[in-house]
Amino acid sequence: MRMLFPLLALTVVLLGPGGCGSPEPPADTVIRVNDKGITAQELGAELKESRQSINPADLQAFVERTVTREVLIQEALRRGMDREESFRKALKNYYEQNLIKNVTDRIAEETPVAISDAEVRRAYEDMERILRLRVQRFDTAEDAGSGGEGVVQEMEVMVGDLPRELEDSAFGLSRGERSPVIRAGANYYRLTLLDATHAPMPAFESVRENIRTTLEARKRMEEMNASIDALRGKASVVVDEERLQALLKGEE
Numbered sequence: 001m002r003m004l005f006p007l008l009a010l011t012v013v014l015l016g017p018g019g020c021g022s023p024e025p026p027a028d029t030v031i032r033v034n035d036k037g038i039t040a041q042e043l044g045a046e047l048k049e050s051r052q053s054i055n056p057a058d059l060q061a062f063v064e065r066t067v068t069r070e071v072l073i074q075e076a077l078r079r080g081m082d083r084e085e086s087f088r089k090a091l092k093n094y095y096e097q098n099l100i101k102n103v104t105d106r107i108a109e110e111t112p113v114a115i116s117d118a119e120v121r122r123a124y125e126d127m128e129r130i131l132r133l134r135v136q137r138f139d140t141a142e143d144a145g146s147g148g149e150g151v152v153q154e155m156e157v158m159v160g161d162l163p164r165e166l167e168d169s170a171f172g173l174s175r176g177e178r179s180p181v182i183r184a185g186a187n188y189y190r191l192t193l194l195d196a197t198h199a200p201m202p203a204f205e206s207v208r209e210n211i212r213t214t215l216e217a218r219k220r221m222e223e224m225n226a227s228i229d230a231l232r233g234k235a236s237v238v239v240d241e242e243r244l245q246a247l248l249k250g251e252e
Contacts, residue, residue, distance in 0.1 A: 026039050031043070031066055031067065033067055033070040033071060033074065036070060038066065038070065104228075107227050107228070108220055108224050111220055113216050113219045113220045113223065115212050115216050120211050120215065123159075124201070124204050124207065127158070127159045127211075128199055129159075129196050129198060130158055130197045130198070130199050131158075131195075132154065132197075133154065133157060133191050133193060133194065134153075134154050134192040135155060135190075135191055136151070136190040136192075137153070137187050137189055138187065138188040138189070143188070144181040144190060145181060150190075157170065158199065159171070165182055165183065166184050166189060170193065173193035175193055175194070178191070179192070
């Protein structure tokens, strides 16, 4: 890396400087494109962020990529594309999505998660089981509580085959037991465990840490969702239903 910036400066000399009337670039300029000077600090930060290491053989290609990028940026600015509404919307969306990602990452980091050995063992035992279920699906809670059959399906499932809400209930059932009404997504369900068999599994010790990692990730997600729900609960939210309906009808 010590040779990088002197070599880059030499390359810029070979590429040729800007016109005589151009503003003086910063003192640590390594590449100058028209009136824009790209400094050693900027290039170093770019290399660090991209985790790239440049050796002399790759130097010219790195310079060409940097110059091409700057030329295109300058052309876009010359055309006023940075003032176009589509660009501003894209920039706003990028800004907001990055803020959301950063804050959810921060919330996850601030959420301590501990998985006990008993939880790991129980998860392993559930992974061994193949359940044969009778699944009743209903459109509404009233339908589910009315005693009707709904849409009935029998299926064999293992861990990971069902939505979390259904899986937690299914693997807690005893043979012949029927679950209470469970909401999952837009529908309501009742599960009955008809039978359970065991699938061949690797030895517990060989998969224990993988199971622990999976459980930690799941619990961290649950805790993060609970934190988000708490934030929503504290927020003051007012919805103008009349305007919302008008918007849906295209009247706004």
